[in-house]
Amino acid sequence: xxxxxxxxxxxxxxxxxxxxxxxxxxxxxxxxxxxxxxxxxxxxxxxxxxxxxxxxxxxxxxxxxxxxxxxxxxxxxxxxxxxxxxxxxxxxxxxxxxxxxxxxxxxxxxxxxxxxxxxxxxxxxxxxxxxxxxxxxxxxxxxxxxxxxxxxxxxxxxxxxxxxxxxxxxxxxxxxxxxxxxxxxxxxxxxxxxxxxxxxxxxxxxxxxxxxxxxxxxxxxxxxxxxxxxxxxxxxxxxxxxxxxxxxxxxxxxxxxxxxxxxxxxxxxxxxxxxxxxxxxxxxxxxxxxxxxxxxxxxxxxxxxxxxxxxxxxxxxxxxxxxxxxxxxxxxxxxxxxxxxxxxxxxxxxxxxxxxxxxxxxxxxxxxxxxxxxxxxxxxxxxxxxxxxxxxxxxxxxxxxxxxxxxxxxxxxxxxxxxxxxxxxxxxxxxxxxxxxxxxxxxxxxxxxxxxxxxxxxxxxxxxxxxxxx
Amino acid sequence: xxxxxxxxxxxxxxxxxxxxxxxxxxxxxxxxxxxxxxxxxxxxxxxxxxxxxxxxxxxxxxxxxxxxxxxxxxxxxxxxxxxxxxxxxxxxxxxxxxxxxxxxxxxxxxxxxxxxxxxxxxxxxxxxxxxxxxxxxxxxxxxxxxxxxxxxxxxxxxxxxxxxxxxxxxxxxxxxxxxxxxxxxxxxxxxxxxxxxxxxx
Numbered sequence: 122x123x124x125x126x127x128x129x130x131x132x133x134x135x136x137x138x139x140x141x142x143x144x145x146x147x148x149x150x151x152x153x154x155x156x157x158x159x160x161x162x163x164x165x166x167x168x169x170x171x172x173x174x175x176x177x178x179x180x181x182x183x184x185x186x187x188x189x190x191x192x193x194x195x196x197x198x199x200x201x202x203x204x205x206x207x208x209x210x211x212x213x214x215x216x217x218x219x220x221x222x223x224x225x226x227x228x229x230x231x232x233x234x235x236x237x238x239x240x241x242x243x244x245x246x247x248x249x250x251x252x253x254x255x256x257x258x259x260x261x262x263x264x265x266x267x268x269x270x271x272x273x274x275x276x277x278x279x280x281x282x283x284x285x286x287x288x289x290x291x292x293x294x295x296x297x298x299x300x301x302x303x304x305x306x307x308x309x310x311x312x313x314x315x316x317x318x319x320x321x322x323x324x325x326x327x328x329x330x331x332x333x334x335x336x337x338x339x340x341x342x343x344x345x346x347x348x349x350x351x352x353x354x355x356x357x358x359x360x361x362x363x364x365x366x367x368x369x370x371x372x373x374x375x376x377x378x379x380x381x382x383x384x385x386x387x388x389x390x391x392x393x394x395x396x397x398x399x400x401x402x403x404x405x406x407x408x409x410x411x412x413x414x415x416x417x418x419x420x421x422x423x424x425x426x427x428x429x430x431x432x433x434x435x436x437x438x439x440x441x442x443x444x445x446x447x448x449x450x451x452x453x454x455x456x457x458x459x460x461x462x463x464x465x466x467x468x469x470x471x472x473x474x475x476x477x478x479x480x481x482x483x484x485x486x487x488x489x490x491x492x493x494x495x496x497x498x499x500x501x502x503x504x505x506x507x508x509x510x511x512x513x514x515x516x517x518x519x520x521x522x523x524x525x526x527x528x529x530x531x532x533x534x535x536x537x538x539x540x541x542x543x544x545x546x547x548x549x550x551x552x553x554x555x556x557x558x559x560x561x562x563x564x565x566x567x568x569x570x571x572x573x574x575x576x577x578x579x580x581x582x583x584x585x586x587x588x589x590x591x
Numbered sequence: 592x593x594x595x596x597x598x599x600x601x602x603x604x605x606x607x608x609x610x611x612x613x614x615x616x617x618x619x620x621x622x623x624x625x626x627x628x629x630x631x632x633x634x635x636x637x638x639x640x641x642x643x644x645x646x647x648x649x650x651x652x653x654x655x656x657x658x659x660x661x662x663x664x665x666x667x668x669x670x671x672x673x674x675x676x677x678x679x680x681x682x683x684x685x686x687x688x689x690x691x692x693x694x695x696x697x698x699x700x701x702x703x704x705x706x707x708x709x710x711x712x713x714x715x716x717x718x719x720x721x722x723x724x725x726x727x728x729x730x731x732x733x734x735x736x737x738x739x740x741x742x743x744x745x746x747x748x749x750x751x752x753x754x755x756x757x758x759x760x761x762x763x764x765x766x767x768x769x770x771x772x773x774x775x776x777x778x779x780x781x782x783x784x785x786x787x788x789x790x791x792x
Contacts (some may be wrong), residue, residue, distance in 0.1 A: 136774055136781055145771055147781040150788060157674065159625040168768070174782055176790045185623060199623035206625055217791075223725050240787055250673040250697055266675035266701035267627075272771055277778060280704075282755055314610055315667045318696060348670065350696045369788055379787075414670070434666075437611045510730040531619045531672075548604040550671060552614040559618070559637040 123389025125286050126242075126355055127321050129520065130261040131384065134244045136278055143280040149243040150260075151273045152229050153180035153216070155203040156533065157248030161270035162210040169274045175215040177277055179238060182207055182221060183228045184533045188523035191221055200534065209304025214274075227499020227525045230254040230467035234338060235501055241356035241383035246273055251467045251549065253344040256353030257337035258360055259386060261321070263350045272307060282427070284351065285319055285395035290326035293402035297590030298583055300477075301336035302343075302547070302567035304328070306408040306418050308400065309347040312473030314416040317349025320395070323388065324354050326357030328402040334363040335473040342468045343549050346415040349503050355387040409580060410551045410565040411454050412442030417551075421570070421582045424453045445553055446562050447541070454580055459545045461538060462487070462575035463556075464568045466518070466530040466548035472502050473513075474547070474568045479514040481569060481587040488578035495520045496528040520575070532557025545574035593763040596708050599688040599734040601660030603724045603743075604650050611664065612671035613698065616682045630676055631683030651684075655728035663721060664691035668709075669698025678702040688734045690741060690750075692717050703756045706765050710734055712741060716748035736761050 124132075136145040158180070165171070172178065185200040195201040204221075211218035219225040225232055227337045230251050235241040241259035245252060248270045255262035265279065271278045291304060309316075322344050329337065339353045344352025354360075361380055371379040406420035417439070419425060427450045431439050443450060448457065464470070464478065475497065487493045494513045497503040503525055506512045512522050529536040530548035537557025538544055544556055544563050551563035564580060573583035584590055621633040624727040639649045646652045662681060668691045669677060678701045681689070689702065689709045702709050712720065723744050724730055734750065736757055741748045752760075759765040 125660070134781070134785070136777055139764075139767060139770055140762070141764050141767075142755040143759075143767070144766075145774060147778070147785065149785050156622055160627055163626060170772075173778065177782075177788060179788075184619075197623070202625065203623060238788060243785075243787070248673055248675075250671065252673075257650075264673035264697050266673055266678075266704060267705045268675060268695065268701070268766070272768055275768065276771040276774065277773065277782065278771050280771065282753070314670060315693060318667075318693060345671075345697075348667075348695065371787065414612070434609070435606075531614075533619050533623060550612075550614070552612045552671060554618055554637050555614050557620065559642060 122393060123391035125323060125388040125392045125394065126259055126353060126386055127261060127286050127323065130242055131283060133242070139280055140164065141280070143282050145278045146244060146281040147278050148246045148273050149177065150179040150238055150245045152233055152245070152247035153178060154184055154229050154249060155182045155207040156184045157267050158270055159203065159206045160267045161274060164268070164271040172214040172216065174277050178216045179219070180207060180211045180224050181217055181219040181232055182228055182537060184527045184531065186221065186526040187534050188526050188528050188536055189313065191524055197535070199437065199524070204503055224500050227501065228467045229472065230526055231471060231502065233497030234258065235499060237364055237370035240364065242386035246279065250345045251342050253350065253352045254338050254342040254405060254467055256341040256344070256351060257334060259356035259383065260351055261351060261353065284321045286323055287320045287396040287398065288323045288325060289447060290392040290397065290399040291324065291328035291402055292326045292399060295328060295402045295405060296568065299405055299407055300567040300569065301332060301339040303405055303408045305340050305343040306410070306415065306565065307398055307405045309343065309416050310408065310418040312347055312398065313329065314346060314414050315348045317347040320349050321351035321353065322347070322349040323350060329354055330357065331370065333473060334359060335471045338471065343415065346549055350497065356383045363387045366428060405580060407424045407567065407570055407584070409454055409570065411446065411448060412439065413445055413551060413553050415549065415551060415565060417442055419454055421455060424451055425449070427451045455582060457580045458543070459574050459579060460542040461544035462491055462493040462571050463544050463546040464571050465494065465528050467498065468549045469547035469568045470496060470498030470502065472505050475506050475511050477504070478568050478572045479511040481589070482518050482572050483514050485518055485576045487575045491575055491578050493520040493575040494523055494529065496523045497525050500526050530554050531555060545571045545580065547571050593766055594706060594763065595763040596706065596760040597737050599661065599708065600731060601687065602656070602658065602729060603661040603732045604656040604659040605663045605665050605721050605724045606650055607665060609665050610667035610670050613669060613674050613677040614671055616669065616677040617674065622674060622676050625681065627676065627679040634680040634684045651759060653710055660687045661726060661732050661734065662686045662689045664689060666692035668694050670695040673697045675701045675705070678705055678707050682707045690720065690734065702754060703759065703765055706760070708734065708752070708760050710741070710750040710752045712748050719746065720748070723731040730783070
């Protein structure tokens with residue numbers, strides 16, 4: 122009987138069974154950032170332990186970095202102290218640190234793939250739930266807590282239990298103006314934010330096969346918003362073409378050998394799954410959220426549900442969401458005014474995201490009164506975007522072009538909403554208070570839809586605003 | 592020796608709401624810290640206090656529930672980020688167990704790894720428990736991880752928890768670092784067998 126990629130990777134990395142019945146799982150690649158790691162280094166110190174394999178851990182700074190003025194010391198002394206703690210910890214333990222200005226700093230889930238560190242068949246862990254992003258390469262990648270960061274630093278392993286695997290097929294061709302972001306919002310809308318509990322999601326089908334790597338990363342990134350700790354796509358020629366020649370990719374004779382190994386890791390055609398769900402690409406519209414979790418979403422030309430259309434279990438949260446968002450049941454989502462437009466985050470701040478927006482944004486202007494920000498995913502993305510003239514297109518349209526980081530997605534730096542401002546955002550979470558103001562509101566959508574909202578000053582259909590597919 | 596969690600006894604505070612995410616449990620701005628110390632006071636901060644810092648109506652601000660050591664929640668508790676700051680804040684605010692309908696994957700793992708048991712009840716039992724605690728905040732609740740039941744007001748309801756997690760909590764094995772370290776040489780074999788990332792020359 123065939124095996125899934127998840128099972129094969131698990132078997133290749135299972136060191137042994139632990140007394141509790143969990144498995145001790147070896148982690149090939151460990152990524153660190155400044156927010157979830159300082160306590161882990163403190164715990165190592167308390168236990169008198171060292172980092173066992175420093176060459177398997179890479180660090181960068183992304184959550185707390187100011188994107189406007191990066192002159193040190195930062196205005197926020199707490200942010201500065203976190204950066205310095207990471208600098209000291211990585212230096213003390215011999216860990217590679219992609220610091221500000223190194224050319225490789227960026228959001229941890231943008232730089233791993235960009236550098237070729239993320240590879241098929243790997244186990245990858247990071248103290249960050251969006252580690253699922255790396256699953257786009259056929260890696261088993263997942264977020265961990267700080268105590269587990271300690272475990273990985275000290276032993277390169279952690280205690281884990283095997284998940285079930287749900288195959289999610291997406292078949293057919295996406296309509297113009299519909300992106301991977303819409304696909305994942307559509308999936309979460311249908312399977313729910315708890316739908317993935319206990320599962321790893323394997324995405325496949327002709328739509329996924331046709332996606333470029335950066336779209337696959339967007340798809341896998343938000344697995345966690347659907348409750349699935351892991352999401353992945355089987356590696357194929359698209360994966361290999363992306364990885365070839367990257368700084369940490371295998372080189373020379375090792376490259377061919379690696380490809381052979383990676384191909385063998387893909388799920389077998391006769392693999393069995395614990396569950397299978399299929400979506401049709403043609404039925405996926407540009408999708409936006411209206412509530413306070415990513416499952417509360419509707420098609421752009423739809424309306425917010427009436428309470429009686431919801432199940433009794435969904436109603437209390439819907440009422441809470443409507444009150445928080447200041448929206449009415451049955452109201453069309455299109456036309457809701459916005460004050461902020463944010464293009465960024467580990468979901469959608471890669472070069473292809475920015476390219477696609479710039480292609481359509483040229484000649485348009487951000488509506489007066491809208492604060493619009495682009496925060497590229499990494500220093501490398503920012504540099505390329507400058508070289509290609511993309512940054513200039515954004516600036517000319519009236520967007521602020523910022524330095525790389527997580528920025529307003531979780532607002533641990535100075536970029537944040539004020540009062541009850543409503544943001545059109547390419548990020549991944551519309552939780553209450555997520556963007557830094559306890560009353561701030563977030564509407565999730567694709568980067569191009571954010572640009573359409575920026576231009577019109579309201580939630581809008583990018584296909585109409587930019588004349589796509591007409 | 593790690594604490595062995597067998598029976599946890601105490602009063603409970605009912606916290607209603609589905610899919611309560613980690614940003615609500617502890618807003619990101621309170622994570623600009625180098626240790627977990629003192630995080631308890633920021634637990635559910637934006638739910639409990641307005642923008643001027645004045646208390647809002649919230650079960651955790653309700654004097655009748657002061658001193659409760661068991662948190663009652665609904666389904667999908669702890670969704671969102673991997674921040675261990677969330678269970679750390681709950682534990683440091685004095686809670687010793689959480690009873691709910693379901694928990695997000697990473698939250699559950701993080702809570703278990705710091706010795707904060709999260710158990711689930713069938714929805715109908717949970718509804719009865721919520722009601723009982725709301726009617727009588729002084730009600731004593733017992734979470735028994737050995738007999739796998741929750742007891743309150745003369746009633747007994749079966750509890751559910753991943754068997755591996757239950758074992759780990761009951762046997763005092765919930766922090767796995769000691770056992771992970773014992774793998775020793777075996778780790779080097781895996782390090783040699785799995786070639787990437789390469790050691791830098």
